[in-house]
Amino acid sequence: xxxxxxxxxxxxxxxxxxxxxxxxxxxxxxxxxxxxxxxxxxxxxxxxxxxxxxxxxxxxxxxxxxxxxxxxxxxxxxxxxxxxxxxxxxxxxxxxxxxxxxxxxxxxxxxxxxxxxxxxxxxxxxxxxxxxxxxxxxxxxxxxxxxxxxxxxxxxxxxxxxxxxxxxxxxxxxxxxxxxxxxxxxxxxxxxxxxxxxxxxxxxxxxxxxxxxxxxxxxxxxxxxxxxxxxxxxxxxxxxxxxxxxxxxxxxxxxxxxxxxxxxxxxxxxxxxxxxxxxxxxxxxxxxxxxxxxxxxxxxxxxxxxxxxxxxxxxxxxxxxxxxxxxxxxxxxxxxxxxxxxxxxxxxxxxxxxxxxxxxxxxxxxxxxxxxxxxxxxxxxxxxxxxxxxxxxxxxxxxxxxxxxxxxxxxxxxxxxxxxxxxxxxxxxxxxxxxxxxxxxxxxxxxxxxx
Amino acid sequence: xxxxxxxxxxxxxxxxxxxxxxxxxxxxxxxxxxxxxxxxxxxxxxxxxxxxxxxxxxxxxxxxxxxxxxxxxxxxxxxxxxxxxxxxxxxxxxxxxxxxxxxxxxxxxxxxxxxxxxxxxxxxxxxxxxxxxxxxxxxxxxxxxxxxxxxxxxxxxxxxxxxxxxxxxxxxxxxxxxxxxxxxxxxxxxxxxxxxxxxxxxxxxxxxxxxxxxxxxxxxx
Numbered sequence: 128x129x130x131x132x133x134x135x136x137x138x139x140x141x142x143x144x145x146x147x148x149x150x151x152x153x154x155x156x157x158x159x160x161x162x163x164x165x166x167x168x169x170x171x172x173x174x175x176x177x178x179x180x181x182x183x184x185x186x187x188x189x190x191x192x193x194x195x196x197x198x199x200x201x202x203x204x205x206x207x208x209x210x211x212x213x214x215x216x217x218x219x220x221x222x223x224x225x226x227x228x229x230x231x232x233x234x235x236x237x238x239x240x241x242x243x244x245x246x247x248x249x250x251x252x253x254x255x256x257x258x259x260x261x262x263x264x265x266x267x268x269x270x271x272x273x274x275x276x277x278x279x280x281x282x283x284x285x286x287x288x289x290x291x292x293x294x295x296x297x298x299x300x301x302x303x304x305x306x307x308x309x310x311x312x313x314x315x316x317x318x319x320x321x322x323x324x325x326x327x328x329x330x331x332x333x334x335x336x337x338x339x340x341x342x343x344x345x346x347x348x349x350x351x352x353x354x355x356x357x358x359x360x361x362x363x364x365x366x367x368x369x370x371x372x373x374x375x376x377x378x379x380x381x382x383x384x385x386x387x388x389x390x391x392x393x394x395x396x397x398x399x400x401x402x403x404x405x406x407x408x409x410x411x412x413x414x415x416x417x418x419x420x421x422x423x424x425x426x427x428x429x430x431x432x433x434x435x436x437x438x439x440x441x442x443x444x445x446x447x448x449x450x451x452x453x454x455x456x457x458x459x460x461x462x463x464x465x466x467x468x469x470x471x472x473x474x475x476x477x478x479x480x481x482x483x484x485x486x487x488x489x490x491x492x493x494x495x496x497x498x499x500x501x502x503x504x505x506x507x508x509x510x511x512x513x514x515x516x517x518x519x520x521x522x523x524x525x526x527x528x529x530x531x532x533x534x535x536x537x538x539x540x541x542x543x544x545x546x547x548x549x550x551x552x553x554x555x556x557x558x559x560x561x562x563x564x565x566x567x568x569x570x571x572x573x574x575x576x577x578x
Numbered sequence: 579x580x581x582x583x584x585x586x587x588x589x590x591x592x593x594x595x596x597x598x599x600x601x602x603x604x605x606x607x608x609x610x611x612x613x614x615x616x617x618x619x620x621x622x623x624x625x626x627x628x629x630x631x632x633x634x635x636x637x638x639x640x641x642x643x644x645x646x647x648x649x650x651x652x653x654x655x656x657x658x659x660x661x662x663x664x665x666x667x668x669x670x671x672x673x674x675x676x677x678x679x680x681x682x683x684x685x686x687x688x689x690x691x692x693x694x695x696x697x698x699x700x701x702x703x704x705x706x707x708x709x710x711x712x713x714x715x716x717x718x719x720x721x722x723x724x725x726x727x728x729x730x731x732x733x734x735x736x737x738x739x740x741x742x743x744x745x746x747x748x749x750x751x752x753x754x755x756x757x758x759x760x761x762x763x764x765x766x767x768x769x770x771x772x773x774x775x776x777x778x779x780x781x782x783x784x785x786x787x788x789x790x791x792x793x794x795x796x797x798x799x
Contacts, residue, residue: 438722438723439723439724440723440724441723441724441725459724460724461723461724462724462725462726462727463692463693466667466693467666467667467723467724472666472723472724473666474666474667493665493666496665497665500636500637503636504633504636504637507633507636530637530663530664531664531665531666532664532668532721533664533666533668533670533690533721534688534690534721535637535662535663535664535665535668536637536663536671536688537631537632537633537634537637537639537663538631538632538633538637539632539633563688565690565717565720565721568720569720569721572720
């Protein structure tokens with residue numbers, strides 16, 4: 128096989144996949160149609176001309192045809208064969224796949240002109256050809272008939288009206304055609320991270336339904352979350368199996384976002400569910416404080432991390448806003464579209480976005496590393512300035528805060544403190560607003576916001 | 579702005595470790611394309627900076643983006659790199675390295691502002707003199723974590739000591755570029771439906787402050 132043939136095959140495959148996707152889409156959404164029978168010339172026999180609109184017609188062993196009708200103000204109309212006397216049967220099919228029978232969710236049409244009440248019958252059948260009911264014309268003139276939900280076909284006929292009848296203005300809505308449905312979770316349902324110290328969702332039930340829910344059902348659940356400015360945060364695809372209408376439960380740990388579900392049996396594929404949501408939980412401030420103090424309990428200022436959390440996120444892992452068209456508690460993203468995330472505004476990852484315990488743990492680890500660096504920088508500065516005293520533990524924390532903030536800088540002269548020479552020739556530390564005012568300001572702001 | 583410092587480079591070490599590396603090539607303008615196409619450019623630049631910058635063994639310079647450009651028009655390329663020292667990904671410092679007869683000189687512009695994602699989009703000939711300026715956003719007051727706070731456009735002009743904030747020398751750029759763009763953003767932000775009112779309000783407030791500052795720079799009354 129040469130490259131050109133391969134390319135053609137690939138393109139053909141792509142095209143077929145596209146058509147398949149479009150079909151699946153059209154089978155999974157409601158579609159509404161109106162037929163006025165002015166779409167074809169009078170005298171045209173009508174069989175499958177309207178199949179793209181999801182309906183085909185017959186009249187006994189023949190076909191109805193488009194006709195004028197002096198008694199109907201909206202003519203042309205559809206007449207049975209023979210004219211105005213023969214029955215008309217309308218059968219609803221998938222617009223994308225005429226071989227697939229579908230049911231209507233709404234259906235109405237006009238018929239007449241009736242000279243006698245009760246002269247003509249209409250029979251409605253469901254998708255299994257079971258009767259949904261039979262009605263007669265309730266009045267004279269042009270009558271409107273409304274079909275029961277679930278009607279797959281109707282036949283109007285058995286008329287005893289001398290002048291007969293015709294139909295016009297057929298309006299209907301075709302529902303999803305799959306016999307396998309996703310019963311649970313429901314579309315748009317939302318689950319908060321309420322369990323396991325606000326890091327885990329409750330159990331979420333996955334249940335198939337419909338007459339197609341027999342035997343093994345394969346599920347794929349695709350959870351996605353990315354920051355407003357996409358950073359390629361990885362999604363999570365879960366595959367589970369259920370049997371018939373049995374339920375399987377799953378939960379999400381340290382993860383949230385919106386999820387799309389597909390489910391299929393060997394014979395049928397359910398219309399995908401778009402979407403259900405796993406969003407943040409409401410974390411009491413007391414719990415946040417306890418956690419931050421516990422993470423830095425050996426520090427000179429045990430509540431120091433509460434100041435960082437307040438400065439960075441105003442003490443919030445999640446905030447109410449609209450994302451993926453859903454107003455809910457979403458991770459607090461930085462102003463620039465989410466380079467940083469959560470309570471401590473750490474560089475964005477899925478876990479730091481959805482698990483405040485991981486977010487705070489990572490920040491505490493980083494701050495401890497900054498303390499170590501601050502101590503090392505202090506030693507170098509002292510070596511370069513003979514007689515310079517050691518920093519206090521609180522002062523060393525200030526150095527570390529500057530190194531943790533956005534104005535962190537290299538160089539011994541760019542830290543929170545720098546060495547200055549006093550008039551007597553000795554050295555002391557001074558707050559370094561000269562070389563790193565933003566770094567000093569960050570550390571001071573954090574201290575001023577300790578809770 | 580950091581004072582320019584000349585440091586003997588570890589040319590031999592780099593030449594050995596990276597036969598086709600950036601330190602084994604001459605940084606002239608004819609090589610701009612190939613140098614910028616270096617597959618592991620960011621990593622190579624990081625190693626170079628770790629050997630150049632002070633106390634890099636303690637305060638590691640993390641490189642976000644790197645780009646070769648002829649900033650001063652002398653047909654030699656400068657290497658520009660965004661650097662974060664916090665370990666939290668604030669790439670708001672721009673280190674400029676020049677290759678001078680086997681040695682490297684570097685300067686640094688510390689910009690207290692947003693992370694710079696793509697350096698080349700911030701290199702702009704702001705006054706049409708054929709030389710590129712560095713145009714960055716800087717917090718007007720201070721960083722406030724996740725909150726939207728006003729920023730200002732700052733124009734750094736290159737001189738022999740490095741990039742220097744010379745924003746007031748470019749009124750035409752503010753009039754023709756910055757002010758119209760901010761006015762457009764302000765109209766859009768003001769007309770948004772109030773689905774998340776608090777966010778919208780802070781956006782409008784910030785844009786109004788930014789527009790006011792830009793008009794002052796552009797000498798618009």
